[in-house]
Amino acid sequence: MPQRPYNDYEKKWQHQWEKDQTYRADTCSKAPKFYGLIEFPYPSGEGLHTGHGRPFIGIDVLTRKHRMQGENVMYPIGWDAFGLPTENFAIKHKMKPVDVTRKNVANMKRQLFSQGVGFDWSREINTTDPSYVKWTQWQFLKFFDSWYDEDAQRARPISELPVPSTILLQGDAAVRAYQDDHRLAFKATSTINWCPKDKIGLANEEAQGGVCERCGTVVEKREKEQWMIRITKYADRLLNDLDNVDYLEKIKIQQRNWIGKSDGAQIEFPVQDVSKIVLATNNVGKVARVKKCLSSILPNVEVLTLKEAGLSSQDVVEGSDLEANARAKASAYAGKTDLPIMGMDTGFFIDGEDADPAAPKRNALGGVDESTLSQSQIAEKMDAYYRSIATRRGGEVDAYWKDFFVVRFADGSERIATSIRPVVLTDKRFGEMDIFFPVRGLYRVKANNKYIAEQTEEEELTVELAPYRDALVRLCSTSIQVFTTRPNTLFGVTYLVLAPEHALVDEWINQGRVKNVSAVEAYRAAVRRETDMERTAERREKTGVPLEGMIATNPINGERISVWIADYVLANYGTGAVMAVPAHDERDFAFAKKFALPIKQVVAPYFSAPEGHKDAVRADRPTVRRQTIQAFVKHWNEDKYLCLDWKHFGWHSGVIGGIDEGEDAITAATREIIEETGYQHLRFVKLLGGEIHKNFFAAHKNENRYAVSVGLLFELVDGAHVDPEPEQIKNHDAVWVAADKMRSFLSLNDAVYMWDALITGNECFAGDGLAVHSGFLNELPTWKAKEEVTSWLMEHGYGKKQITFKLRDWVFSRQRYWGEPIPIVRCAKCGHVPLPEDQLPLTLPDVAVYEPTDTGESPLANVRSWVETTCPRCGGPAERETDTMPNWAGSSWYFLRYCDPQNDRALADPEALKYWMPIDLYNGGMEHTTLHLLYSRFWHKFLWDLNIVPRECGNEPYARRHSHGLVLAEGGEKMSKSKGNVVNPDDVVREYGADAFRLYIMFMGPFEQSVPWDTNGLEGVRKFLDKVWNLGSIVARESKVEPSLLSLYHQTIKKVSEGIDRLQFNTCVSALMILVNAFQDAGEIPTECRDGFLQLLAPFAPHIAEELWHALGHKDSIHRSGWPIFDPNLLQEETFELVIQINGKVRDRVKMSRDTSEEEVKTQIMSLPKVQTWVEGKTLKQIVYVKGKLVNIVVD
């Protein structure tokens, strides 16, 4: 038997393919395209291990099939080459990262080549190439140069950002600051996770569980100014667009969880500190307005005019501007009352007019003495004046109200607030003039685009006057904003908790309102010292400190509640504050227990039988409402409980009974237990959770019952027992049930619920149910109560619907050398200035020392010659940004570059992108489903928004995403260098050949599951390949082909074709093995099967297939030769084996012709001897016939 010289032919074909460019993709092709992608590898010094082979070879098989089908296939490869391991290795060995990278790439490239992976090497890219870095930096500058338009739901150039007139008025610097606040790439100080070992800031994603993802070191917190990217703006789109892509379901779920959308409400809890306030004016209009605004949010603030406060009006010398006027008015009454005095002044400013801020109204009056005119004359004059401006300026002019408020307290302290209400002046006239606000008829509110006279009072308050009202509220109280997903529990709020870092805490401390400052500060310091590790440690005891002196008001019921700080509330989620509902939230419950805070049930579990159930409410029967109890009675010395078995109704429950008029639950339960069971000496132990509601048909009373029920636990003191009255026990027996049988014994949901409460001791109910003890919400189901309470909050200005995401903005700065420099220059005069495009790429300085600094600054900061530069805008001296980008940057767009890898005018030619995108299949590891996948989807959407990626490509880069399982070491553990269990593919390829390696990798198990490596398994596929090799010596017979063999051949085509499409490679290999075994058994390969079989084999074992293909006399490569097609008529043979079951058990099989009719089948099988013996003496009940498969004879 000839040896199979795989070493010779594998090398031969690998070189031939390279020479022939067999796997090259052609962008100009008219053929349908197929873009298959694997995650490009990081060129590590260790090279590839066998696990890497799985995705590479799997997608190689898939793309080879598509190529053979005549499609224009792109299967590219590149290197994600920036990164810490290379940098650290280079530092350690005194090398340059660029050289380390080059060496590693060469090695891994050789490995891939030797495995016969059909990559299009002409498209190879490397993220560290300056030609690639250029475009990564260019795209960063696009983020810098963009803002997110919420209305249009897309990114737009910053030049298109509408800047409010109030900002424009403040000059260039203010405009720049405003723009900086809206850029998608922005700089912000944030607490970062700092790895003291790697000396690098980590993204939240890289510091999960409080340890560094790379080295496992416990991370520290540091404050640092970092570049951030506003990925949160895309949260909704990243979430919703998952519906339009074909990802494995588990991948979608992970993405959804990571984005973490929560639907709820934002609620404002006022912390009022002013109860009476005097307005330093007798202007009725102003007073009315203030009263209206305040009463809507702080109803118990009493607003007095000077007269009402018993103060006589004084002449006030007007100041030079609004602030001075307001201040002067307030000061005029200082010392004359103990009440706070509010001075206010309001001005009307017209954009572009030469307004006099000191006396704006005089513009309208044209210097006429105000005192000589009546109110209506003033109004008329002003009306005419403003209208003339609007008309002259083309109908519409930007204008705004500016209000200034000063509250002066008796102790001399002041609180100030301003509000700005933008409006548009028009020459249209609506409604009547308001003598106190004389331009009323002429303006339109910018925020809602409605003319003043058309506004409802509601709109006036919530839209037009919102800034005004907010300012007033701010003067009379502080308010705490909380986010909750369960606004329906608002009546159950018993305290508030702020994150220790919350800004309000600082504010209150500064105002001297917190009475226990030292305790609060001590707690905050302790929290700051904690690592994330400690803070999130499991089953951690709740800690916290009350803010003494701060009392909040529950807006829905006016209850006064305490305010705490505690580290279980996170500063960076929601509003950094929560309303605590201990009865319905586990964390709040634990906290309330620890600090003895009140717990108030506001949701009752609700039980009702589903429609059609025997216990379901019956429409034709009356409903009787009752207070009831359900009691579990523990045996006096055994672990068992007294229960009721309702003989005729199928119910198993605790002792159930009604509460009579004037009775409490314990008395009622005691009475019922004695009456129904006869046991006498009871001791009450505790209540089981709160009340529950239950609606059902009470068969024993023939009526519907709405029961409000309470669970109780009793203990029997002794066995004293008196037989109960027969009347009491006609419906049920009292039975003893062992504790461990209780759960399966109890048949009623409510009984099980109470039992669980008994066992777990859990008094906190976090589920949905009916609102109770909740005023106007009572007995509404949770979903409805949420709606109702939210509308109430909106109506009363205390809150609104709110959606919150877990997703945080992307920390984009790394303080390391081996990454893309961020192409920004810091200029003292101009701020952050982007590098002009013609200065890209900004390359790393070629320096000897690039070790990280302990200060947390990038090593680049030490390279002064590189750092010092000139400002591209003003030409003055400036410094370069020294942070570099994270690895995720280059990998967020590499799939676009593959489409046109050498382009130096664009990141890729739009035509190439249109042709190739989206990616037909993207395969990668589950470890990248949260980060890389999300970042790159986001990045792609952004480019798409800006039309850099053409519309035709779609806004999702990956049409289909799949993931592969790990290859584990032989013992089932993860392969790792430290464990020394890594299998090197080079050894495998040398010893068994590339084809055997590939085939085994594909055969070892389901593609998406983790499977341990097994060297013995490799022997199996080697034997298979030997068989294939030796098939050559089997004579191909031209004579008639055995029908069963031909049918098997067509089945194999079907199985392999479909299997590859579904990435079920293991079953494809097994199908090929079955076919080869059949060829061998037959001693022939039918000529008509010969080529097709090799074609089916080619994607898996490309070398041997090519070798045998050429041995058959073919001149061109098998890999572009076509793909066999099965004939559906040949899939089945004419006869089949009918399975005969009797009562579901297989008793016989019989050959049948496919065209036998059902009748014939049935009569034929009944006469079979085996059937006879099984059926004899029994009555035939039914015969089930499944065509072409089986018959099931059912007998009695």
Added chain:
RNA sequence: GCCGGGAUGGCGGAAUUGGUAGACGCACGGGACUCAAAAUCCCGCGAUCGAAAGGUCAUGAGAGUUCGAUUCUCUCUCCCGGCACCA
């Protein structure tokens, strides 16, 4: 704790809409060839009772739906992955 996914021989795993459980491969046992070994080929290989024919039991455990359940439903146990004080 929450969200996913899973559990099938000694092992990796098959069994697309409920229809012959254990395909294919490994390991193991027996045989042929050989002086012998390797390689190769042939046979066997879930458990159990039986001389055999054949029966019975078996897809993590328990229940249910069905003529029929590895597949669907419920409860539980264990394993893997992800998230984790996210209000």
